[in-house]
Amino acid sequence: MNIGAVVKAISGLGSVAQGVSGLFGHKKKGASTQTNPADSANPYYSQIPEKALPYYQPYMEAGKSAMGNLATEYGRMTNNPEDLYNKFGSGYKQSAGYQTRLQSALQAAQNASAAGGMLGTPQYQQQAAQIANDMSAKDYEDYLNHILGIYGGGIQGQQGIENQGYDASKAYANLLGNAISAQGQNAYAGQAGQNAAQAAQNQQNQQNRAQSWGNIYGGLDLGGKALIEYLNKNNDKEKASSMPSTYDWSSMYGGQK
DSSP: OOHHHHHHHHHHHHHHHHHHIIIIIOOOOOGGGSOOHHHHHHHHHHHHHHHHHHHHHHHHHHHHHHHHHHHHHHHHHHHOHHHHHHHHHTTOOOOTTHHHHHHHHHHHHHHHHHHTTOTTSHHHHHHHHHHHHHHHHHHHHHHHHHHHHHHHHHHHHHHHHHHHHHHHHHHHHHHHHHHHHHHHHHHHHHHHHHHHHHHHHHHHHHHHHHHHHHHHHHHHHHHHHHHHHHHHHTTOHHHHHHSOSSOOGGGGGTTOO
């Protein structure tokens, strides 16, 4: 027996075995087993709303309450301003210096009338009544202006609180939107990376399969040549000549390479 031919035949079988092992014996870990970076980052983004809410919530709640108060007051102003005016007026009381100022004005009018010989006349009485009426109206007007000033300050204060609440709500909404947007971008980038890695792995798998089939074809071809050589060496040239020097083993598999 020709030892060299046997060795070649065995080498051919070894190549075939290597090719079969490459096809079925090992599975490469694909990109699907890798961790998506977005899955690692998104839990941190998910914590942002909960962690940030305590800093915004007091202003949002205060703004919501102020908005309700303003809606009520604006409704009273537009729907029934007379009722609001009467409510303010119902609390009127003479100011602390009203009587002192009134008496001073009446005394001055009395002195003037006495000097002109008009004291005690109807004209004097009318003048004194007009002075008292004017001073009472002035005192009431000063009261209303004071009350309306306080009321207006309250409205402005409520408006300021509402604005703060709106700004806090807007900032918090932007924060939520940015966190969600970042999660979306991470998910997109992570999936794109996985897709690229999977495509590269698929290409590598195709190359590995091609190499495995090459090993099989090469091994079968090497084994066939070794068999021909063996027959020739053993004076069986008739059988050897009937065998092809090369054989398209891939035809057995539909020409798959």
